[in-house]
Amino acid sequence: MARSFALPDLGEGLVxxxxxxxxxxxxxxxxxxxxxxxxxxxxxxVEIPSPFGGRVEKIHVQPGQTVKVGQVLVTFADGGEGATxxxxxxxxxxxxxxxxxxxxxxRLEGAPVPAAPSTRRLARELGVDLAALHGTGPGGRITDxxxxxxxxxxxxxxxxxxxxxxxxxxxxxxxxxxxxxLPSFEQWGRVERQPLSHLRRTIAERMALSAALIPHVTHFDxxxxxxxxAMVTRSFEAAKGRGITLTLTSFLLKAAALALAEHPxxxxxxDAAAGELIVKRYCHLxxxxxxxxxxxxxxxxxxxxxxxxxLARELATLAQRVRDGKAALDDLRGxxxxxxxxxxxxxxxxxxxxxxxxxxxxxxARGREEAVVRGGQxxxxxxxxxxxxxxxxxxxxxxxxxxxxxxxxxxxAPETLFVEW
Amino acid sequence: MVMGDLVNEVDVAVLGGGPGGYSxxxxxxxxxxxxxxxDAGKRxxxxxxxxxxxxxxxxxxxxxxxxxxxxxxxxxxxxxxPRITLDPLRKWKAERVVGKLSRxxxxxxxxxxxxxxxxxxxxxxxxxxRVGGEEPQVIxxxxxxxxxxxxxxxxxxxxxxxxxxxDSTAALxxxxxxxxxxxxxxxxxxxxxxxxxxxxxxxxxxxxxxDGLLPGADRELVQPLLRRCEKMFAAIHLKTKVTGLKEVGxxxxxxxxxxxxxxxxxxxxxxxxxxxxxxxGLQTTKVKIGERGLIAVDERCRxxxxxxxxxxxxxxxxxxxxxxxxxxxxAAEAIAGRPSAFDNVAIPAVVFTxxxxxxxxxxxxxxxxxxxxxxxxxxxxxxxxxxxxxxxSDGLTKLVVDAATGRVLGVGIVGPGAGELIAEASLAVExxxxxxxxxxxxxxxxxxxxxxxxxxxxxxxxxxxx
Numbered sequence: 001m002a003r004s005f006a007l008p009d010l011g012e013g014l015v016x017x018x019x020x021x022x023x024x025x026x027x028x029x030x031x032x033x034x035x036x037x038x039x040x041x042x043x044x045x046v047e048i049p050s051p052f053g054g055r056v057e058k059i060h061v062q063p064g065q066t067v068k069v070g071q072v073l074v075t076f077a078d079g080g081e082g083a084t085x086x087x088x089x090x091x092x093x094x095x096x097x098x099x100x101x102x103x104x105x106x107r108l109e110g111a112p113v114p115a116a117p118s119t120r121r122l123a124r125e126l127g128v129d130l131a132a133l134h135g136t137g138p139g140g141r142i143t144d145x146x147x148x149x150x151x152x153x154x155x156x157x158x159x160x161x162x163x164x165x166x167x168x169x170x171x172x173x174x175x176x177x178x179x180x181x182l183p184s185f186e187q188w189g190r191v192e193r194q195p196l197s198h199l200r201r202t203i204a205e206r207m208a209l210s211a212a213l214i215p216h217v218t219h220f221d222x223x224x225x226x227x228x229x230a231m232v233t234r235s236f237e238a239a240k241g242r243g244i245t246l247t248l249t250s251f252l253l254k255a256a257a258l259a260l261a262e263h264p265x266x267x268x269x270x271d272a273a274a275g276e277l278i279v280k281r282y283c284h285l286x287x288x289x290x291x292x293x294x295x296x297x298x299x300x301x302x303x304x305x306x307x308x309x310x311l312a313r314e315l316a317t318l319a320q321r322v323r324d325g326k327a328a329l330d331d332l333r334g335x336x337x338x339x340x341x342x343x344x345x346x347x348x349x350x351x352x353x354x355x356x357x358x359x360x361x362x363x364x365a366r367g368r369e370e371a372v373v374r375g376g377q378x379x380x381x382x383x384x385x386x387x388x389x390x391x392x393x394x395x396x397x398x399x400x401x402x403x404x405x406x407x408x409x410x411x412x413a414p415e416t417l418f419v420e421w
Numbered sequence: 422m423v424m425g426d427l428v429n430e431v432d433v434a435v436l437g438g439g440p441g442g443y444s445x446x447x448x449x450x451x452x453x454x455x456x457x458x459x460d461a462g463k464r465x466x467x468x469x470x471x472x473x474x475x476x477x478x479x480x481x482x483x484x485x486x487x488x489x490x491x492x493x494x495x496x497x498x499x500x501x502x503p504r505i506t507l508d509p510l511r512k513w514k515a516e517r518v519v520g521k522l523s524r525x526x527x528x529x530x531x532x533x534x535x536x537x538x539x540x541x542x543x544x545x546x547x548x549x550x551r552v553g554g555e556e557p558q559v560i561x562x563x564x565x566x567x568x569x570x571x572x573x574x575x576x577x578x579x580x581x582x583x584x585x586x587x588d589s590t591a592a593l594x595x596x597x598x599x600x601x602x603x604x605x606x607x608x609x610x611x612x613x614x615x616x617x618x619x620x621x622x623x624x625x626x627x628x629x630x631x632d633g634l635l636p637g638a639d640r641e642l643v644q645p646l647l648r649r650c651e652k653m654f655a656a657i658h659l660k661t662k663v664t665g666l667k668e669v670g671x672x673x674x675x676x677x678x679x680x681x682x683x684x685x686x687x688x689x690x691x692x693x694x695x696x697x698x699x700x701x702g703l704q705t706t707k708v709k710i711g712e713r714g715l716i717a718v719d720e721r722c723r724x725x726x727x728x729x730x731x732x733x734x735x736x737x738x739x740x741x742x743x744x745x746x747x748x749x750x751x752a753a754e755a756i757a758g759r760p761s762a763f764d765n766v767a768i769p770a771v772v773f774t775x776x777x778x779x780x781x782x783x784x785x786x787x788x789x790x791x792x793x794x795x796x797x798x799x800x801x802x803x804x805x806x807x808x809x810x811x812x813x814s815d816g817l818t819k820l821v822v823d824a825a826t827g828r829v830l831g832v833g834i835v836g837p838g839a840g841e842l843i844a845e846a847s848l849a850v851e852x853x854x855x856x857x858x859x860x861x862x863x864x865x866x867x868x869x870x871x872x873x874x875x876x877x878x879x880x881x882x883x884x885x886x887x
Contacts, residue, residue, distance in 0.1 A: 068720070112766040114828055114853035124760040139826035139855040184453040193563075193758065 004072045005051055007039070015129045016068045017041040018198060019061045024074075028056045036074060037061070041198065046328065052076065066198075069129065115142035123147045127205050149273045151209055151356065199294040210356035213272075215392040218351045219400040221408055222383040225367055228414040229382050239309065248367070248384075249287065249341050250312035252407075254417045256362055257283050257304040259406035260337055266403055267336045269357040270394055277394060286335030286355055287315065289322045297355060298322050299335040308417055343367065349385045360390035360400075362407065384411065427558040429538075431455050433756060434550050434562035436542050436701065439467020441733030441745030442568030443526060443535075448753035450533040457560060458530070459552055463539025465526040468570050468734075469742040470519060472590040477613055479518045480593065481773050483510065484620035488775050492812060505621055511595055543702035547728050551702075564728050564756045567708070567716060568749065569701060571694035571734035576605065579690065581666045585673050586688045589614060599623050599686035601655075603675050605663050607634040609772040611691035612646070616653060616774050618689075624655040626685070628677060632660050635772060639784045641799075642835040645776050645815045653775075696735045713737075720762040722752035730756065744768050767850040771840035776816060779843035782831030782850035785821055794824035798856070800876040802836055806867040813837050818872030820856065822880060827855040829877075838869055845873060856880045 007017060017039040024030055024037075032053040039048055057077040061067055113120070113130040119142055123130045128150045135142035185191045196204065225248070232246055239246040260267040260283055268279045283304040286297040298318045303311060321327045338355040343366040352363045367384040374381075388404040395403075410416050433449045435442045438460030449456040458465065469475060490500045530537055540554030550560045573588035584596070592614050600623065604615040607629030619625045627650070629636075634650065634657070635643050650657060658677065665676035672684040698714040707726035711717050716731040718724055724731050730752040733745030747765060754761035769781040788795045802808035802816035816836020822829050832846030849859060859877035864870045 112853075114826070116852040117765070120762075120764055121760065124762060138857065139823070139828040139853065141828070141853045141855075182453075186453075195758070 002057055003052065003054070003076045005036070005074045005076065006070050006072045007067050008048075009069055009129070009132065015127065016066050016198075019063050019065045019067060019073075021063055022059055022061065023047075024050075024056050024059070026056050026059055030054065030056060039067075040325065041329075048073075050074075069131070113142065114140055115147075119144050119147055125205070126151050126209065127202060145273055149271070197293065199296070203295055206356060207353050210353050214354050214356065216351070216354060216389055217392040217397060217400065218387050218389040219397065219404050220349060220385070220387050221401075221404050222385050223408040223411040224372070224381050225384045225411055226382045228411055229367070231414050239312070242309075244309055244312050245316050246309075246312050247315070248343070249339070250308050250315055251411065251414065251417055252339055252341065252362070252364060253285050253287070253300060253303050253311045253315070254308045255407045255410040256337060256339055257285060258410055258417070259403060261304055262406050263399065263403040265395055265399065266360045266390060268359050268394065270359065270391060280336045282336065284334050284336050286338035286358075287319075288338060288340035288352075289319050291323050291325075293325070296322050296327070296332065297335065297338055298327055298331045299333065301334075338362070339364065343384075349387055351387055352389055354389060354391060359394045360388060360403070363387040363389065428561055429457065429558050430561045431457050432563050433457075433566065433753075434459065434542070434560045434564075435566045435568055436550065437467065437568035437570055437733075437735075438462070438465040438537060439568055439570045439733060439745065440469045440742040441570070441749040442467065442566065443530070444746040444749030445566045445568060445730075445732055445753045446535045446749075447529065447533055448750045449756065450535050452753060452757040452759075454753075454757060455534075457536045457538055459538045459540060459542035459550065459560070461539070461541050461554075463537055464523060465530055465537060466519075466523050467568075468572075468590075470522055470526070472593055474742055475522060476514055476519055476593045477589075477610075477617070478773055479514045480595070480617040481613060481775075484617045485775060487620040495812060505598070507595055507598070514595075541700070543700065544706050544708075544729075545702060547706045547726050562728070564730065566722075566749070566752050566756075567698075567701065567724070567729065567731040567735055568733050568745065569697040569735050570745075571696050571740050573610075573690070574693045574695045576663075576690055576692055579605070579663065579666050581668065581673075583668050583673065585668065585686065586666065586690065589689070589691055592618075592689050592691075595621075597687075601672075601685045601687075602626070603628065603663070603673070603683070603685040603688045604691060605688065606691040606693070607631075607636070607657070607659070608691065608693065609635060609774075610693075611689065612650065612772065612774050614689055614691060616650070619653040625653070626656045626658070626683070627654055628658045628661050628663050630660070630662055634659075635778065638770075638772070638778060639780060639786065639819065639833045641817060641819060642778050642780065642833045645817065645835050646772075646774055646778055648815070649775055694734065694740050696737070698735055720751075720764060721755040722748050722763060723755065739768055739770060741768065741770065765851065766853075767847045769843045769847045771843060773840060776813070776836045777839035778833075778835045779839040780831065780833035781843055781847045782829070783821055784831050784833055785819070788821055788830060793830075795830065796822050796824050796856075796880055798822070798876040798880040800872045800879070802869070802872065804875070805869065805872060807869050807871070808836065810867065811837065816869070816872070818842075818876050820859075820873065820876040820880065822856045822877075827857055827880070828853055829856060829859065832873065834872070836869065842870055842873070845870060849873075 019037060020040050021038040023035045030050045030053060033049045035047045036050045037048045039046060054076040056074055058075040061073050114135055115130055120130060122144055126147060128147050130142055133142050133146055133150055136146055137143045228251060232248060236246050264279050267283060268277050271278050284299045284301050285303040286299050289296050289298060300311060300314050318331060321331060337358055338361045340352050340361060341364040342350055343364055347365045349365045350363050352361045354361050365385040367382050369380050370383045371378050372381040388400055390400050432454035433456040435446045435458045438458050442458055443465045446456045446458045487503050538552055538556050540552040540556050542550040542552045545551050548561060552558050552560060573590060589610050598621045602618050602623040602625045604611045604625060604627045607627050611627060612634060615625045615627055633643060634647055662678045663675050664678055666688060667674045672686055673688050674682050674684050676682050696714040698710050698716055703710060706729055708724040708729050709717050715737045716724055716735050718731050718736050722730045722732050732748035732752050734740040748763050751761045751763045767781045769779060772778040785797050798820045800818040803814045808814045808816055813836060819833040821831040829849040831850060834842050856877040859873055860881050864874040
């Protein structure tokens with residue numbers, strides 16, 4: 001019996017990937033775990049290893065092709081091992097269904113997902129993988145709310161935090177999102193339709209979702225980083241000697257991690273369906289990285305528990321992996337708070353959009369020397385413009401100001417960044 | 422491209438004016454895309470309207486009226502023997518049925534500004550189609566949709582050319598009422614047309630290669646149809662092949678496996694349909710053609726060529742107009758950049774015989790074969806007041822649900838009106854409702870639709886619940 005290998009579930013709501021390279025040829029004998037294909041998802045370029053050893057009978061895909069989770073990639077000839085298909089594209093449940101239909105219905109469990117067509121369309125719009133969801137409707141039917149609730153969540157969360165003490169939780173009202181049809185632009189001149197790349201589409205969907213769902217509010221301030229900058233400059237060569245490129249961003253990470261511990265409501269996600277705030281007792285910080293393919297946000301785990309030097313080291317390797325398209329999916333998920341530093345590109349400030357379903361994002365522009373009055377004297381100081389954008393459903397202006405202050409306080413007294421952890 | 426060619430630049434070129442093609446074209450137009458349809462007959466409707474679904478249903482209606490009149494004798498109502506005049510029958514079918522619908526489609530096309538170009542189109546490359554015939558031109562397109570459909574299959578070895586040997590297209594013209602008609606193929610086309618001719622007065626013999634009528638359909642659903650066919654037809658030979666056809670003195674002599682040769686006045690070959698994908702110049706594009714000439718598409722109806730989509734019969738089974746129409750809309754929306762996909766769970770199948778047989782979703786044998794845990798409920802129409810009142814207690818409603826969740830996976834119905842009754846079942850399967858939902862929904866009494874509710878209710882009691 002030939003065995004087929006289908007695109008496995010990539011997690012994180014990813015439903016498709018683009019084949020970048022096929023690393024084997026038909027007729028090749030491959031070992032288990034040998035690299036088969038290189039695929040690029042919305043998030044990363046990953047190598048897919050062979051699930052079993054044997055002779056490659058047929059390769060069903062080619063570079064450049066977009067494949068869905070569950071779609072058969074490679075068929076192996078019988079290796080005599082009697083194994084069953086790892087995950088074959090199942091026959092669809094249709095009258096007189098034929099082979100052609102099987103390909104058109106990449107469902108994982110051999111059965112269609114229990115959801116109405118309108119719900120399935122919503123899932124496609126929001127990039128939610130229905131096969132990974134557990135429906136809350138009768139008979140496990142997936143509802144629109146289930147889909148909206150799953151946006152951006154890595155997996156159906158099992159454990160919920162204990163309910164708020166003030167009374168039973170209630171779902172919040174939903175935000176309807178149905179863009180009106182576009183006018184026919186051709187009436188005013190020539191246009192060209194360019195399909196969005198995977199990454200662009202994902203960014204577009206996430207940003208639209210976040211901007212539409214979250215009432216954003218932004219707090220501006222400036223941190224005096226004259227001392228911090230002096231410290232970075234002083235330690236730069238020493239760190240370099242240990243193979244570490246010391247950057248301002250690693251100090252920002254540390255300052256944010258410490259401030260988040262003081263203000264845990266910013267290290268959280270709002271469960272609108274449950275009417276609960278999910279406070280995370282871990283601190284994984286996302287850091288926006290511009291790549292030539294678009295914006296990617298890798299995540300540094302347990303930033304609160306790591307010294308600045310370690311953060312600097314991790315940040316450098318992670319950013320490099322992302323730029324090379326080699327980031328693993330685990331590098332890209334599970335963030336609790338995001339920092340975006342546009343300083344390298346200049347600007348005096350920006351209002352970023354919250355990385356849904358997080359609660360807040362810290363934007364940092366370029367530090368500039370400014371004339372500051374200190375004790376009646378005008379002195380040159382290096383000021384770093386920061387903006388803290390947060391979810392007004394979760395926190396109020398005063399909370400935001402205090403949290404921003406908690407970050408600034410640490411940036412202005414850099415020694416705390418080495419002591420506090 | 423040759424100098425002097427008339428070049429027509431469009432957003433979308435649709436090849437084929439059948440249900441898949443016109444649905445795609447209309448949706449494209451609604452989405453603001455400049456769209457043309459290339460159709461050999463310069464008309465919209467395709468095989469469905471001119472040589473399939475619609476004319477066959479018109480003829481089956483005639484057969485049903487004859488059947489009802491015959492049955493009415495039981496109620497003491499005798500209309501006498503029917504007198505059938507073919508000319509008015511053909512005229513009614515061609516003008517009042519097909520013609521009316523054809524004009525309707527043409528006016529929709531006009532109102533949506535979809536141009537229908539007459540001629541056969543063939544790709545010259547991934548961005549252009551050359552159209553021959555009376556309106557020769559080259560169409561430069563941004564995207565194309567192949568909707569060239571299917572044609573009746575031929576049987577290898579039975580290639581005698583004769584007016585007396587008909588495919589479904591020829592049979593629907595009703596050239597005459599043959600005294601003896603041989604139908605090769607006991608699938609839905611053979612049975613529908615076999616019943617039409619039997620009702621009109623032909624002695625019909627059906628030969629089917631497999632061991633049952635309507636291969637692939639649930640055996641319990643086929644039972645009542647088989648009983649009716651046994652009454653209507655002169656003979657039904659299962660597990661039998663016709664091995665040769667000869668024209669002998671104004672008749673066709675058929676060599677039937679395991680029997681003596683028999684003479685027939687006409688023969689209908691109805692062994693399925695094949696995709697039309699050759700002669701389309703597809704070798705000049707990246708479109709991939711698979712087995713049986715089928716064009717492989719993904720769930721957005723994209724072929725392997727990024728600018729070319731395909732919908733309908735040319736993309737494979739089930740070759741049904743309603744599947745093509747949905748695919749057509751998906752392709753149009755995909756071209757317009759909408760997140761549409763052909764992710765449909767339920768494609769209802771309807772056989773418009775007497776009694777009608779219809780099913781949707783997963784049927785019992787299929788489900789058990791796939792190792793699914795299911796519960797099956799049946800409601801025989803002998804218990805239906807409505808069925809009794811129309812003298813048709815021979816129907817059956819069969820419900821397949823998931824054992825764990827009670828979700829409706831499939832429904833099969835046999836009986837008059839099954840084709841209409843299946844609509845509720847399609848909604849149930851497509852939207853993943855549970856048997857409980859069906860049982861708790863009020864169904865009008867007395868109607869045949871109660872069968873689904875009754876079947877669902879019996880499941881609830883089975884489980885000891887509610």
